Amino acid sequence: MSQGPHLSIRDVTKTFHGDEPFTALSGLSLDVRPGELLTLVGPSGCGKSTLFALIAGLTEPTRGEIRIGGAPVAGPALDRGVVVQQYTLFPWRTALGNVAFGLEGRPGARRERARELLSIVGMSGYEECYPHELSGGRRELVALARSLAFEPGVLLLDEPFAGLDRGTREWVGDELVRVWERTGRTVLLVTHDVEEAVRVGRRVAVMTSGPGRIREVVDVCSRTGSARRHVGRLLREEIAPARGRKVAA
Numbered sequence: 001m002s003q004g005p006h007l008s009i010r011d012v013t014k015t016f017h018g019d020e021p022f023t024a025l026s027g028l029s030l031d032v033r034p035g036e037l038l039t040l041v042g043p044s045g046c047g048k049s050t051l052f053a054l055i056a057g058l059t060e061p062t063r064g065e066i067r068i069g070g071a072p073v074a075g076p077a078l079d080r081g082v083v084v085q086q087y088t089l090f091p092w093r094t095a096l097g098n099v100a101f102g103l104e105g106r107p108g109a110r111r112e113r114a115r116e117l118l119s120i121v122g123m124s125g126y127e128e129c130y131p132h133e134l135s136g137g138r139r140e141l142v143a144l145a146r147s148l149a150f151e152p153g154v155l156l157l158d159e160p161f162a163g164l165d166r167g168t169r170e171w172v173g174d175e176l177v178r179v180w181e182r183t184g185r186t187v188l189l190v191t192h193d194v195e196e197a198v199r200v201g202r203r204v205a206v207m208t209s210g211p212g213r214i215r216e217v218v219d220v221c222s223r224t225g226s227a228r229r230h231v232g233r234l235l236r237e238e239i240a241p242a243r244g245r246k247v248a249a
């Protein structure tokens with residue numbers, strides 16, 4: 001297996017050309033290692049969603065390059081498996097039906113695999129429930145199982161738990177860590193919540209205020225205890241000048 005990064009973002013700049021050009025990301029570089037769970041935090045408007053759209057291949061960088069497994073990203077592909085906030089499940093399909101939808105093969109085998117995936121996300125026993133019968137947290141777990149059905153090389157999660165209350169968020173975040181441990185997937189999770197970034201991520205990439213770059217990648221494991229304080233301080237430093245600029249503008 002290649003020892004290089006699974007997801008490599010090299011010196012990426014993204015400028016939107018509207019009435020006036022606007023640079024959302026400027027010279028951003030980040031490596032996500034194979035099988036790593038990395039979280040990304042940054043001030044509001046620093047370009048997190050823009051970066052995700054680039055990784056997902058929905059839009060192209062103005063400059064720089066993104067590679068997954070060594071191959072340049074050149075358009076959307078299922079191997080990246082994207083789950084976004086308020087990921088929509090089909091309301092007319094059961095949890096099992098929603099997960100089986102992403103699978104190929106004979107109906108019996110698909111249902112069996114869907115059952116397995118629901119079990120991986122801790123949702124055994126809820127196979128026949130419809131989305132409206134499930135709590136928000138459980139719906140996110142079904143969505144997670146569905147995205148795993150595509151066997152994504154890299155799983156991209158853009159604030160998937162933002163709509164959940166604090167307690168549910170912690171529980172679903174812990175479930176995500178468990179799923180990550182069991183599947184060995186490379187996972188990149190965007191959040192604006194420092195607590196969640198440090199709790200879920202093994203490394204936390206902190207972005208600067210816009211135009212976004214990576215300010216620092218914090219190794220949570222080697223900083224036990226102090227990682228939350230450190231990430232919180234970096235983020236506060238980024239938010240303060242960003243506010244200052246808006247006031248001055």
Ligand SMILES: Nc1ncnc2c1ncn2[C@@H]1O[C@H](COP(=O)(O)OP(=O)(O)OP(=O)(O)O)[C@@H](O)[C@H]1O
Nearest residue numbers: 016018022024043044045046047048049050051210
């Ligand atoms: N298509 C576009 N055209 C012009 N500007 C855009 C476009 N998309 C995003 N932007 C701008 O780029 C900047 C970054 O936006 P983005 O949504 O990526 O930030 P974010 O970090 O995800 O924000 P938040 O945390 O508030 O969701 C913002 O100032 C936004 O207004």
